[in-house]
Amino acid sequence: xxxxxxxxxxxxxxxxxxxxxxxxxxxxxxxxxxxxxxxxxxxxxxxxxxxxxxxxxxxxxxxxxxxxxxxxxxxxxxxxxxxxxxxxxxxxxxxxxxxxxxxxxxxxxxxxxxxxxxxxxxxxxxxxxxxxxxxxxxxxxx
Numbered sequence: 001x002x003x004x005x006x007x008x009x010x011x012x013x014x015x016x017x018x019x020x021x022x023x024x025x026x027x028x029x030x031x032x033x034x035x036x037x038x039x040x041x042x043x044x045x046x047x048x049x050x051x052x053x054x055x056x057x058x059x060x061x062x063x064x065x066x067x068x069x070x071x072x073x074x075x076x077x078x079x080x081x082x083x084x085x086x087x088x089x090x091x092x093x094x095x096x097x098x099x100x101x102x103x104x105x106x107x108x109x110x111x112x113x114x115x116x117x118x119x120x121x122x123x124x125x126x127x128x129x130x131x132x133x134x135x136x137x138x139x140x141x142x
Contacts, residue, residue: 004107011100018093025086032079039075043068 046068050061 004103004110007103008100008107011096011103014096015093015100018089018096022086022089022093025082025089029079029082029086032075032082036072036075036079039068039071 046057046061046064050057
């Protein structure tokens, strides 16, 4: 039987790499959400300024509003793309974890069988010793 330790190490490494990748994607999602929130706050502040100064800021608000809409749409597209990548990364992590669990299950079964075989051999040796002692006692009594 081949040793499974290299496969176990590889499986653990793959799971760790998938977790790191997922963590980076989740951080990107958080950054994009923070940008969306900042844009919303900025828009509210600009709307208030435009309402107070209809002649000054109010005249340029239309251009600003169009730019905000474009930025919001770009953020929405980026967020949708990152969320798609997050879904893929979660699936890849689940696959890597399932593969690791398969290796661990096979490894545990092999270890259990090896321990059972060692115990069986040890018991056979002890049985042989017991039989030999019994025969010697019988021979000494006769």
